[in-house]
Amino acid sequence: xxxxxxxxxxxxxxxxxxxxxxxxxxxxxxxxxxxxxxxxxxxxxxxxxxxxxxxxxxxxxxxxxxxxxxxxxxxxxxxxxxxxxxxxxxxxxxxxxxxxxxxxxxxxxxxxxxxxxxxxxxxxxxxxxxxxxxxxxxxxxxxxxxxxxxxxxxxxxxxxxxx
Amino acid sequence: xxxxxxxxxxxxxxxxxxxxxxxxxxxxxxxxxxxxxxxxxxxxxxxxxxxxxxxxxxxxxxxxxxxxxxxxxxxxxxxxxxxxxxxxxxxxxxxxxxxxxxxxxxxxxxxxxxxxxxxxxxxxxxxxxxxxxxxxxxxxxxxxxxxxxxxxxxxxxxxxxxxxxxxxxxxxxxxxxxxxxxxxxxxxxxxxxxxxxxxxxxxxxxxxxxxxxxxxxxxxxxxxxxxxxxxxxxxxxxxxxxxxxxxxxxxxxxxxxxxxxxxxxxxxxxxxxxxxxxxxxxxxxxxxxxxxxxxxxxxxxxxxxxxxxxxxxxxxxxxxxxxxxxxxxxxxxxxxxxxxxxxxxxxxxxxxxxxxxxxxxxxxxxxxxxxxxxxxxxxxxxxxxxxxxxxxxxxxxxxxxxxxxxxxxxxxxxxxxxxxxxxxxxxxxxxxxxxxxxxxxxxxxxxxxxxxxxxxxxxxxxxxxxxxxxxxxxxxxxxxxxxxxxxxxxxxxxxxxxxxxxxxxxxxxxxxxxx
Numbered sequence: 001x002x003x004x005x006x007x008x009x010x011x012x013x014x015x016x017x018x019x020x021x022x023x024x025x026x027x028x029x030x031x032x033x034x035x036x037x038x039x040x041x042x043x044x045x046x047x048x049x050x051x052x053x054x055x056x057x058x059x060x061x062x063x064x065x066x067x068x069x070x071x072x073x074x075x076x077x078x079x080x081x082x083x084x085x086x087x088x089x090x091x092x093x094x095x096x097x098x099x100x101x102x103x104x105x106x107x108x109x110x111x112x113x114x115x116x117x118x119x120x121x122x123x124x125x126x127x128x129x130x131x132x133x134x135x136x137x138x139x140x141x142x143x144x145x146x147x148x149x150x151x152x153x154x155x156x157x158x159x160x161x162x163x
Numbered sequence: 164x165x166x167x168x169x170x171x172x173x174x175x176x177x178x179x180x181x182x183x184x185x186x187x188x189x190x191x192x193x194x195x196x197x198x199x200x201x202x203x204x205x206x207x208x209x210x211x212x213x214x215x216x217x218x219x220x221x222x223x224x225x226x227x228x229x230x231x232x233x234x235x236x237x238x239x240x241x242x243x244x245x246x247x248x249x250x251x252x253x254x255x256x257x258x259x260x261x262x263x264x265x266x267x268x269x270x271x272x273x274x275x276x277x278x279x280x281x282x283x284x285x286x287x288x289x290x291x292x293x294x295x296x297x298x299x300x301x302x303x304x305x306x307x308x309x310x311x312x313x314x315x316x317x318x319x320x321x322x323x324x325x326x327x328x329x330x331x332x333x334x335x336x337x338x339x340x341x342x343x344x345x346x347x348x349x350x351x352x353x354x355x356x357x358x359x360x361x362x363x364x365x366x367x368x369x370x371x372x373x374x375x376x377x378x379x380x381x382x383x384x385x386x387x388x389x390x391x392x393x394x395x396x397x398x399x400x401x402x403x404x405x406x407x408x409x410x411x412x413x414x415x416x417x418x419x420x421x422x423x424x425x426x427x428x429x430x431x432x433x434x435x436x437x438x439x440x441x442x443x444x445x446x447x448x449x450x451x452x453x454x455x456x457x458x459x460x461x462x463x464x465x466x467x468x469x470x471x472x473x474x475x476x477x478x479x480x481x482x483x484x485x486x487x488x489x490x491x492x493x494x495x496x497x498x499x500x501x502x503x504x505x506x507x508x509x510x511x512x513x514x515x516x517x518x519x520x521x522x523x524x525x526x527x528x529x530x531x532x533x534x535x536x537x538x539x540x541x542x543x544x545x546x547x548x549x550x551x552x553x554x555x556x557x558x559x560x561x562x563x564x565x566x567x568x569x570x571x572x573x574x575x576x577x578x579x580x581x582x583x584x585x586x587x588x589x590x591x592x593x594x595x596x597x598x599x600x601x602x603x604x605x606x607x608x609x610x611x612x613x614x615x616x617x618x619x620x621x622x623x624x625x626x627x628x629x630x631x632x633x634x635x636x637x638x639x640x641x642x643x644x645x646x647x648x649x650x651x652x653x654x655x656x657x658x659x660x661x662x663x664x665x666x667x668x669x670x671x672x673x674x675x676x677x678x
Contacts, residue, residue: 026463029445034426061446068447068604069428071387087349088544091594092507092582093535125431125548125598126347127388128355129178130578131210131505131512140390144178144210 008046014039015047019054029055029065033072041076077120078113080158082106083137087126093145095134099123101148102136105155118159165198166244169217169224171274173206173359174391175352181214183232188216191239199244205360207274208514209261217256220246226256261530266492267516268500269477270353273360278395281402284363290414292479296371297416299482304375305331308478310486312498317343317434317471318546318575320564323478326468329458330376333466338378340369340468341443341461342475344385344392345427345434348547350506350578354472356514357502358385358392361476362399366422368475370413371482372468373420381422382462384439387429396424431548431602432652436469449604450650471576473502492518497563507543507580508534524558527581538583542667544591546575548598549655551662552588571662588667592637592660593621599656610653613644617660627673634671637664 018035022028032055036047043066052062066072084102085095099110106114106121113120129135132144136151138158143150170176170185185201192199206213212228216238225246227238234251241249253259267273276283284290296304309324330338342365346354358365369381385393400422403409411419425443427433433442437451440462461467477499481489490498497519503526505512510532515521527533527540534540542552545562551572553560560566567574582591596617605611617640620633641657648654664671 027443027445030428030442031425031445034428064447065445068449069430071427071429087598088548088591088594089350089506089578089580091591092580092586124388125601126349126351127174128346128352129175130350130352130507130580131208131509131514132175132178132213133506133512135178142174142178142391144175 011040011044011046012050015050016054019051023055029057029062030069033066037072042073045074078117079162080119080139080155081122082119082155083122083124083127084110085125085127085129085133085135086110086123087130089126089130090134093133095146098134098136098146098148098151101151105148105152119155165200166192167200167202167219168244169202169204169219170214171206172203172278172391173213173356174389175210175356176206176213176215177391179210179213179229180231184214184216184230184235187232187235188239191235192244195239195244197239197244202277204276205273205278206356206514207256207262208270208356209259209511210513211511212253215253215256216243218244218246222246223255223257226253226259227251228253261511261513265516266500266518268480268489268492269364269473269502270357270361270514270516271480272364273356276361278360278362279398279402281363281406281408284361288483289363289479290367290408292482293367293371293374293414295482296374297414297418301331301375301377304371304482307482307486308375311481311489312493312496313474313477313481313489314497314564315471316473316477316501316576317436318348318573319436320574323470323474326458326470327372327376329456330378330466330468333459335377336465337380337463338376338466338468339462340372340376340378340381341440341470342369342381342383342472343434343436343439343469344383344389344472345439346389346472346576347386347431347434348550348576348578350544350580351504351547351576352506353502353504353514353577355389355392357472357476358389359395362395363403364476364479365396365472366399366403366409368478369422370409370420371478372470372475374413374416374418376466376468378466378468379419379421381420382443383422383424384427384433384443385424386427386433393424393426400424431598432604432650435651438650439469440467447604449606473576494518494520494561494563496565501562501574501577503562504578505531505581506578508536508540508583509581510535519563520561522559522561523553523579526562526579527558531581534581534583536583536585538585540581541584541586542582542588542591544580544582544659545578546573547578548595549651549658550575550578551658552591552666553662554666557666571658573658588663588670589621589625592663592671593618593625595656595659595663596621599652602652604652607647607649607653609644609647610649610656613640613648613653614656616640617644617656621660624671630671630673634664
């Protein structure tokens with residue numbers, strides 16, 4: 001109980017420190033959220049009132065921003081994130097088959113994480129790699145003209161780097 | 164002997180294995196006893212040839228492509244580093260017809276220089292535009308942009324000079340220049356290529372805009388899906404600041420201007436200018452009601468220039484060469500050049516910058532070389548997910564604002580996505596509604612409910628359920644969304660849907676589906 005309480009206090013201190021780093025900027029909320037997510041992997045629900053208080057905003061305002069943007073997560077993703085582009089250019093170049101392959105290989109749907117916590121599968125709408133569609137990104141590594149084989153190789157290599 | 168080779172660090176080239184090519188070339192050259200310096204450039208935009216390796220030779224930069232890691236040992240053995248013959252040898256890259264027939268003004272430097280090499284930027288004409296603007300003064304600088312005929316390249320095509328003039332005429336005080344780098348349309352990547360390939364052009368363009376309208380602060384709103392562009396921008400801004408090109412005394416003129424990059428958080432609507440401003444202020448990216456225009460009351464309530472990356476990156480060229488020289492390109496009310504982006508199911512995809520007037524067919528056939536699959540191109544979508552689908556019978560339409568508008572289509576940000584004859588246009592229409600549902604902010608009912616009902620009705624048509632009634636429902640939903648949505652997301656989603664229904668009615672009729 002004490003351990004939980006003190007870790008909550010620790011987290012609160014970390015969040016307040018992040019807010020302090022951005023307080024001088026105009027319109028800092030999204031910048032704060034980016035850094036909280038980089039630090040915690042997500043925007044923990046307990047962070048919302050802390051951020052709201054520190055920036056003199058209502059909880060509703062902070063929650064409203066967190067829930068508006070697809071990038072902000074309220075639960076931490078798996079150790080790896082695979083983003084498959086689902087937009088038109090990739091669809092025109094066989095992207096639907098890649099979407100299906102990724103779901104089959106990982107055994108999860110879009111927005112879900114494998115049961116072992118390894119990989120989160122996310123849809124993305126355009127990576128700007130449309131002249132080499134279909135495209136994907138794994139932990140920030142981009143891949144163009146994706147085939148089922150090259151996607152598997154990308155996932156395997158990424159997991160080898162960070163098992 | 165010592166050789167210099169160029170390999171792009173552009174995200175598209177990286178996605179096709181450029182890093183592995185760099186590593187392999189280094190190790191193979193070393194094994195062959197050749198001292199090789201590998202420099203990194205932006206992409207020339209010939210993506211079917213990426214990774215494109217250029218070797219500096221007596222006769223210029225000799226290109227080879229596509230060069231994957233696997234090709235490197237054979238290439239080095241056969242004399243790649245001396246520019247020797249090989250099946251993958253392209254020859255002098257700028258003589259390649261795909262590039263030689265283009266008119267690259269905005270993209271003049273992209274692929275030629277190291278994007279972060281400020282000396283190379285200045286040696287190739289960089290900062291001549293700002294120097295001229297400083298000579299001309301704000302009023303005359305705005306006039307140059309007005310006279311150049313430059314219109315916003317983000318999609319709305321509003322005359323840039325008029326925007327600037329409005330901001331200039333606002334009372335002195337805090338004003339802003341904001342750059343919209345939220346390039347979310349599928350099939351578009353010119354902003355990304357420019358940001359990664361020539362970031363100083365954007366920085367100089369924003370600085371000129373700041374001087375012209377009396378703004379001292381600039382923001383670049385960059386989408387989070389572009390991590391490579393982010394790194395390049397942050398580094399370029401820091402270098403420009405150290406060189407006195409940003410800060411309190413820009414180019415020794417006594418004028419102050421500085422730029423901050425802010426990352427979006429994955430919301431398509433933030434490409435719309437007023438929702439981008441909301442997002443920059445740290446709020447939900449919901450659109451604002453106009454008036455007031457951002458030029459009067461924009462970021463933090465202050466007069467604000469909002470321009471797209473390509474618009475701003477074109478400004479230095481216009482100032483350096485003069486308005487008339489830029490205006491000479493193009494036709495009618497579409498002046499200058501447009502960086503078109505060719506994508507989807509296409510053999511030779513990439514960036515084609517030409518004066519306005521090229522037809523869809525010329526782009527698809529002369530540049531694109533037809534579909535990647537070898538099957539006939541049945542449809543193209545122009546201008547992103549809210550753009551209309553064109554059938555082959557409309558492929559002779561010139562790619563310019565008015566001509567496309569006349570057939571109920573739009574040019575948008577210049578992305579052209581090709582689909583071959585295996586495309587199911589009913590499914591593309593359903594997807595358009597689904598995309599709108601995913602991205603809808605939920606504030607207005609036509610968009611929030613219309614998109615969900617539209618996707619459901621189109622899915623039902625696909626299953627052959629109550630087809631006639633569902634088709635009427637889709638038409639009614641489109642009508643409501645078109646006329647009653649608060650912003651372009653709901654208001655324009657009917658364009659791809661209705662154009663698919665109009666031009667490809669056979670896909671909406673009962674049919675025997677394979678598979």
